[in-house]
Amino acid sequence: MINFEKKVLGNGLVTIVHIDKSTPLAAVNILYKTGARDEHPEKTGFAHLFEHLMFGGSANIPSYDEPLQKAGGENNAFTTNDITNYYLTLPSENIETGLWLESDRMLKLDFSQRSLDIQKNVVIEEYRQRYLNQPFGDVWLLLRPLAYKTHPYRWPAIGRYISHIENATLEDVKDFFYNHYAPDNSILVIAGNVEADNTFGLAEKWFGGIDIRDVPERNIPREERQNEKRCLTVERDVPSSAIYMAFHMCERMGKEFHCADLLSDILANGRSSRLQQSLVKEKKLFSQVNAYLTGDVDPGLFIVKGMLKKGVKMDEAESAIWQELDNLSSSYINEEELEKVKNRIESQEVFSRTNILNKATDLAYYEFLGDASMINSEIEKYRQKTPDDLKDYAGTIFNHKNCSVLYYLSSKK
Amino acid sequence: MHKVDRKIPPAYKQIEKLNTVESRHTSLANNIPVWLINTGSPGALRVEMVFDAGAWFQSRPLVATATNSLLPEGTHRHSSREISQKLEFYGAYLNQFTEKDSAGIMLYALEKHLEPLLNILSDIVSEPAFPENELSVFLSNKKEEFAVNIKKVKFLAHRKFSSLIFGDSHPYGQQADLADFDRLNRDELVEFHRCHYHAGNCKIIVAGGFDEKRTLRLLNRFFGDLQRVRGSKGAKSKPPLPPAEKQRVMIPTGSNVQSAIRVGRIMFNKLHPDFPDMMVLNEVLGGYFGSRLMKNLREDKGYTYSIGSAPVSHINGGYFTVATEVGSHVWEEAIKEIRKEFDLLCDEPVPEEELLLVKNYMMGDLLRSFDGPFAVADNLRSVITYGEGMEFFSRFTRSVADITPRRLQELAVSFFGTGKMCEVVAGSKAT
Structure with missing residues (x-):
């Protein structure tokens, strides 16, 4: 049985705290309800590219990684067809550092052309390493469009083509952020050796001031029933x-x-x-x-x-x-x-x-x-x-x- | 709502000591050493048996791996199918591993089913039958897996690098090739098992939440009469290493959009007094996401999705390696940048600010690596096979706390400054 407490902040951010006193650590997990299925068919791979940009610094904090590493923390993220999920772990005493960092990048990213250009290259190398340069690496690039004809599951999270990543502009990036990254479109979980009241207080302190954003309603075409092999x-x-x-x-x-x-x-x-x-x-x-x-x-x-x-x-x-x-x-x-x-x-x-x-x-x-x-x-x-x-x-x-x-x-x- | 000043980072604490679950050391009736790591709940545990039965002890490739892999594939009493059905019915599963020095088997079990499961484990470990049919299925499937692997530039580079570092005939450098899969016979496995899977060669680590008295009683019942093998060969003598001249080896492949790179050299292992300091130096260079290699080759140049470095320790030697896969068109530039980072560590002391970050990060990482009973067990295994105990980690912690930029620079000069690096590149432009 896993016990937890849940509160919804004024801006719609769902916050969950799970206490585990057996560990010296705490984990912070933020799930954004956006993934490759929310992409435009001609701009695929965007949710995942965006995940990379989230590490390029935010409005008030030039580097995401350095302050976290200084506090003994480690982080990563993954993007699927449905969600983008960010997580970090750190010594539980330093939990506030994690919340400070995560809240600032939810508030506003530091959009820079240079960061975009570099991360486009990194993602293209990831594309090559995982999907092109491995035996059987391209299976999902082939199987998805065979099984799905209309639903956006027809492309993998890495994107349909490398050119979609190459063509991404700073304007696209900003649009994607404001349309999908919002307190009312995400879930915050804090787990570990923490106290509930204090933790909810810290969540309110750092995330409570972020405004609700107008997240457009999802409108995904249903896949037609398949009728032949x-x-x-x-x-x-x-x-x-x-x-x-x-x-x-x-x-x-x-x-x-x-x-x-x-x-x-x-x-x-x-x-x-x-x-x-x-x-x-x-x-x-x-x-x-x-x-x-x-x-x-x-x-x-x-x-x-x-x-x-x-x-x-x-x-x-x-x-x-x-x-x-x-x-x-x-x-x-x-x-x-x-x-x-x-x-x-x-x-x-x-x-x-x-x-x-x-x-x-x-x-x-x-x-x-x-x-x-x-x-x-x-x-x-x-x-x-x-x-x-x-x-x-x-x-x-x-x-x-x-x-x-x-x-x-x-x-x- | 009051406004927070986001420009000011919250205060954080430095981690000074490692708080982990204690392990208890005891032994079975036949002197098999046992370590217990007990968190009290939740009635699930992992029983791990480690033997001195790694690749080091084999006379030719695949013997150690095949012996270990075939343990649950049939015993004198039960078929492979019966064993797997029983294990899986109890919700249990096995994890087997063969490394350079050790090999072993881990049983993940719910405590309520421990007794019948240990009974199966004891049968698997002491009475394997190595059925011909199972061996032939194993070998032919592994051969096909191998044929896929040698299509990967990463695999090619790693193989070549190991054999360059240790030499082709050294047990750490020796590599299997396709023909080896056809050559192996059952007698070799039977003999390898007889010599290397016995009480005198075995350690047991139990981790999870369990009743200690009952668990020890069961371990004694099932493993307390496991025999030591008399007259099995003692320690193997160390074969000579090849002359470590600076060399570059290119492995041309078909059309690959990326090339795999390995740069490194032979090094001492974790028993050497410099090893903990070397871990810090490695961290700065390529040990974490914010390392110099990642910042330079990924975040600044965009040459790669990932790059890292590591000191690798075996009981009879070790090496240091930088590993990455980069766009095929930039492999030369990538090597140039890797060399530049080695030189920089030799030429300039690491700035205090950077070192502070690395120290804090390493302490946090150490804490993470001890999170949960299985993680503690993994760490314990990584030192007891060297005859060390948990004090290794206290030494390591002290080393991280005390190290200075000057010391790091000295270490860099003595290991990276001698120009004796091996470089391996596998890829399409590598001609």
């Missing part, structure tokens, strides 16, 4: 071929979300999982297999991927996966197998909660989804699922009409 074949200079299958599934708050998560664990989480046992060990068709959810807020994807062993034909590999998926919708999962994946989810949760920053980040994310107290009730939702529920949902999503397949072939000469 989509296939894309590419050849690349990789040593072995791979297959990526993407199935549309429900949104994060949909009632079948937990079914999908359990199904992905039954397929591929752990050595005793079905795909591991049957396709890697017995049939020796793949060297690696995986199944997981993108877990997006809007309807997301259920991904099954496999790296083919040398000499294995693509259609043989694909039909072996289909057979496993069909098994899930044609016969019941036995209680013991279901119990196994539920137990595993429960223990993974226990282990992830031994870290103060994980707790802060989770609280912010659940509050973003609707209610921070979900942090304590998710397990129960998994527990309630029955073999019937899983069989039904497998039948709903694992069909050819709902599937986009990327055949990623080795072009070895």
Whole structure:
């Protein structure tokens, strides 16, 4: 059980405090409710580029990093298709330094052409390092637009093209800031060895004076229902071929979300999982297999991927996966197998909660989804699922009409 | 609402000492040393068994890794599938690792299931069967993974760098190639396991929230009669290192938009009295986000997404390395800037202001690295394998507090000023 207190400041900033006296540290997590899905299709990669600019100094503080490092702190951030999340940890006595820094960059960034130019380069190198210069690095650049035709999930957070990053102007940057970065569009979580009253007081002191901003209402096109199987074949200079299958599934708050998560664990989480046992060990068709959810807020994807062993034909590999998926919708999962994946989810949760920053980040994310107290009730939702529920949902999503397949072939000469 | 003056930073405190969970040291009936790191809650724990069974002890590549990886893939009593089903049913999972000196296995368990889980762990560690079929699946899958890895410039640069530093035949420098995956046989694993996974070679660290008495009783029941192997080879003699001449090696690849760079040299390990000071010097150069290398090559020039440096310590030697991936068109400029940063540390004392920031940051970072029982256990393991104890960290803390710009400069001159750096570049323009 994770206890916390929640208050909403006058400007709409939701503030959550979780006390943990077992650590000498405190964590500050600020979640901005903006991500790649809020970008214009011709200006993608913007939320992520913006994340980099947030470290370039703010209105009253020329350097973000230096004062934090002086106070013994460390920070980072990540951008997904739904959110941009900033976090820091520092010795708990120095918590105010963290709040001072975070509040000033929420108030106003120091927009400079030089900072923009440098960070554009850094992000372009990140793009190259992660997406272009790695074997299989471009998979998500290919798979997203195959699975999504209208929804902005069709591009990855890094952006559709490097040119979108190159073309970003200072004006675009300012617009993005004032349209998305606002106290009424974010969630502040402070966790660690702190006192609640004092901490809420400090949050009010540093964030309370920031004005409400007019955050434009989100207007995201719904993805049309997919009606036929989509296939894309590419050849690349990789040593072995791979297959990526993407199935549309429900949104994060949909009632079948937990079914999908359990199904992905039954397929591929752990050595005793079905795909591991049957396709890697017995049939020796793949060297690696995986199944997981993108877990997006809007309807997301259920991904099954496999790296083919040398000499294995693509259609043989694909039909072996289909057979496993069909098994899930044609016969019941036995209680013991279901119990196994539920137990595993429960223990993974226990282990992830031994870290103060994980707790802060989770609280912010659940509050973003609707209610921070979900942090304590998710397990129960998994527990309630029955073999019937899983069989039904497998039948709903694992069909050819709902599937986009990327055949990623080795072009070895 | 009263207005706050945002230009004035809030006061902050300097961290002077390290407050962490205490560890308790004891041993089993057969003298296996045990460390307990207990936070009292929440009924979940990690049991870690560490053996002197790393790459250092193998006669050729892959033996140490394959032995460790195959431990849970079948024992004389249970198949691989039975083992994984049981473990996973209890919500437990394993983490295995093979490093240069040590290898081990970690069991993450809920306390309520500890007894049956330790029973499985003991079976895995003492009676592995190394089934032929499992070995062949493992090798052929690892071979394919390897084929993907050698497409990565980072991997290529790292391999070459290690073999340059230590020499191709040194156990720290030796690299696997594709053919090694076809050569390995089951007998080698059986023999490696017999010689290196036994009570005389083992340490146990338990971390989390648990009942100490009960846990120790169970450990004694399952591991207290694990035998020491008689007549197993003692310490291996150190092979000679290659002459550390300054050299640059280029590894040309196909079309890569980035080149991977390694710059560095052989160095002492963490038992050397200069090691803690070296950690501070490294921090200034490339040890954190605000380091000189990051400021110069990322934040000022935009050559890279990331650059860092580190002293790497093994029991029988260590090295210092700068590592980065940069745009292929700027690799020469990048190396020039890296050299410039080495020179600057030799030529000018680190300004007091910068040193103060680095000291405070390092103390905060140390505090972070001890957050939670598993983190404490990781730190403990990193010193007990050297025969050191937690006093290593007190020495380290003192070193951070006391170090002066003058001392840093002396250290820089003696290690970076001798011109004996190896440089490796892997990428498309590297011809």
